[in-house]
Amino acid sequence: MTGLLALAAFEQPMKRFAVLLGIGSTVCVVQGWTLAAMLFSLPFCVIWAYCGWLRTEPQLKWLNLMFAALYIYGLARHIWWTN
Incomplete structure (x- = not known):
C-alpha cells in the first residue's frame, strides 16, 4: 500500500491531466482517429x-x-494487424 500512497500528493494534478486526456480522447473519437483515442x-x-x-x-x-485492459487489447490488435 505504501507504493500506492507515494503519489498521493499528486492526486489533483493527475486528475487534471486525466481530464485533458479524456478531452483529447473524445476529440480523437469524433475525428475518427482510433489509435490516438486508445x-x-x-x-x-x-x-x-x-x-x-x-x-x-x-x-x-x-x-x-x-x-484499460480493453485499450491494451485494442493497441496490441492494432500493432499486430499493421505490421
Missing part, C-alpha cells in the same frame, strides 16, 4: 484506477482496469 484513453484509465485505489472506490478502480 493512446489517450489508456493513461486516462490508469490514472483513474490509481485514484480509485487511493480512495478505496472499488467500482471506480475495477471499471477503469477493465477499460
